Amino acid sequence: MEIPVERRILAANEGLAARNRERLRASGCFVVNLISSPGAGKTSLLERTADALRAGPDPVSFAVIEGDIATEQDAARVRARGVPAVQINTRGDCHLDARMVSGALDRLAEQTDLAKLDLLIIENVGNLICPTEFDLGEDAKVVVASVPEGDDKPSKYPATFLRASAMVVNKIDLLPYVDCDLDRLIGDARAVNGRLAVFPLSCRTGEGLEAWIDWLLAGARQTTRR
Amino acid sequence: MEIPVERRILAANEGLAARNRERLRASGCFVVNLISSPGAGKTSLLERTADALRAGPDPVSFAVIEGDIATEQDAARVRARGVPAVQINTRGDCHLDARMVSGALDRLAEQTDLAKLDLLIIENVGNLICPTEFDLGEDAKVVVASVPEGDDKPSKYPATFLRASAMVVNKIDLLPYVDCDLDRLIGDARAVNGRLAVFPLSCRTGEGLEAWIDWLLAGARQTTRR
Numbered sequence: 001m002e003i004p005v006e007r008r009i010l011a012a013n014e015g016l017a018a019r020n021r022e023r024l025r026a027s028g029c030f031v032v033n034l035i036s037s038p039g040a041g042k043t044s045l046l047e048r049t050a051d052a053l054r055a056g057p058d059p060v061s062f063a064v065i066e067g068d069i070a071t072e073q074d075a076a077r078v079r080a081r082g083v084p085a086v087q088i089n090t091r092g093d094c095h096l097d098a099r100m101v102s103g104a105l106d107r108l109a110e111q112t113d114l115a116k117l118d119l120l121i122i123e124n125v126g127n128l129i130c131p132t133e134f135d136l137g138e139d140a141k142v143v144v145a146s147v148p149e150g151d152d153k154p155s156k157y158p159a160t161f162l163r164a165s166a167m168v169v170n171k172i173d174l175l176p177y178v179d180c181d182l183d184r185l186i187g188d189a190r191a192v193n194g195r196l197a198v199f200p201l202s203c204r205t206g207e208g209l210e211a212w213i214d215w216l217l218a219g220a221r222q223t224t225r226r
Numbered sequence: 227m228e229i230p231v232e233r234r235i236l237a238a239n240e241g242l243a244a245r246n247r248e249r250l251r252a253s254g255c256f257v258v259n260l261i262s263s264p265g266a267g268k269t270s271l272l273e274r275t276a277d278a279l280r281a282g283p284d285p286v287s288f289a290v291i292e293g294d295i296a297t298e299q300d301a302a303r304v305r306a307r308g309v310p311a312v313q314i315n316t317r318g319d320c321h322l323d324a325r326m327v328s329g330a331l332d333r334l335a336e337q338t339d340l341a342k343l344d345l346l347i348i349e350n351v352g353n354l355i356c357p358t359e360f361d362l363g364e365d366a367k368v369v370v371a372s373v374p375e376g377d378d379k380p381s382k383y384p385a386t387f388l389r390a391s392a393m394v395v396n397k398i399d400l401l402p403y404v405d406c407d408l409d410r411l412i413g414d415a416r417a418v419n420g421r422l423a424v425f426p427l428s429c430r431t432g433e434g435l436e437a438w439i440d441w442l443l444a445g446a447r448q449t450t451r452r
């Protein structure tokens with residue numbers, strides 16, 4: 001009995017996601033759905049990304065939608081970096097859905113011109129499982145793993161790694177202090193999904209950020225050319 | 227339309243949880259439902275707990291039920307410590323439910339005498355949100371936070387901290403290397419739930435484990451006296 005209901009919910013979500021996608025593609029915006037466990041460093045990655053894009057040679061119009069069960073903390077952190085950001089509070093729900101993002105786009109339009117946006121990153125609720133099922137209208141899902149979580153997550157949570165276009169491995173500065181074999185982590189992720197782009201980096205030290213930024217900029221360029 | 231379905235699912239789960247509780251209370255077993263983000267260190271905590279209980283002065287009959295979306299890795303790790311353990315694979319589901327635990331108890335009974343069990347720890351799927359809703363028949367929920375996840379999780383995922391009897395804060399050996407204010411983390415958790423027992427510890431160094439073990443043994447003693 002649960003399965004038909006789940007199918008109906010997902011089908012309704014897909015319709016709304018298609019509308020979000022149409023709305024954002026019209027402006028040539030590259031849209032990323034950022035998924036990870038709680039505390040892997042999604043918001044720190046957005047802060048670093050904002051700083052790097054601002055310091056880069058080409059102007060990039062970047063905005064953020066933040067998803068959390070509760071609090072405005074993350075949107076405030078991103079806005080403090082000069083990036084337009086709106087917060088979704090799901091009030092208990094374990095993932096974002098396309099309807100929530102549609103409402104957030106309306107609010108974001110009050111802060112910035114959506115038609116000129118090059119890059120939109122949607123930070124999902126901290127959860128390595130449920131967000132994967134719900135299309136928000138993104139061009140790419142990106143999963144953020146982190147070194148202190150250990151190297152066994154791709155085999156234990158395969159669906160999220162399978163559906164992602166890229167994996168950021170954050171907190172590589174902690175490699176000397178924890179039991180995490182980076183080669184095993186990347187190898188296991190690629191065993192699940194051979195096409196995964198992989199970016200080991202540290203939001204604390206800045207190491208490895210350039211390749212991640214280049215990937216985002218390439219996505220933004222490709223989307224603009226569509 | 228989603229809400230009545232959710233209520234029916236939760237009501238059915240509650241009936242099965244009550245049956246699990248009755249079955250385990252008959253043998254005076256203290257049952258813990260262990261909840262955390264992926265990679266906070268639930269399985270490492272079980273390994274350390276197994277070693278400490280075996281080295282302690284009193285014999286304690288301890289068993290484990292492991293919950294994961296995929297793989298038998300965690301049950302194998304626990305069995306390697308000499309502890310009877312069965313693995314549940316949810317095959318995509320983001321949480322354990324009472325029906326899964328009921329089946330796991332039947333399988334566990336093939337490895338150990340449930341009637342003589344003092345302590346059963348059920349390691350839930352790595353997810354700080356969804357497992358909280360589903361009673362498994364436990365006496366206590368325990369949430370495992372970890373230092374590298376940062377100090378903002380109790381305010382961002384309040385339901386899990388509200389319903390827990392105790393919080394383990396794992397990986398305190400990483401405090402010098404990450405931006406995590408332990409006092410803020412504990413203060414925020416206690417602001418959500420003033421009755422929370424708190425155990426900062428490191429599964430890597432063993433620091434702080436005694437208080438956690440004492441809490442488990444006290445729970446096992448109280449449950450036996452019922």
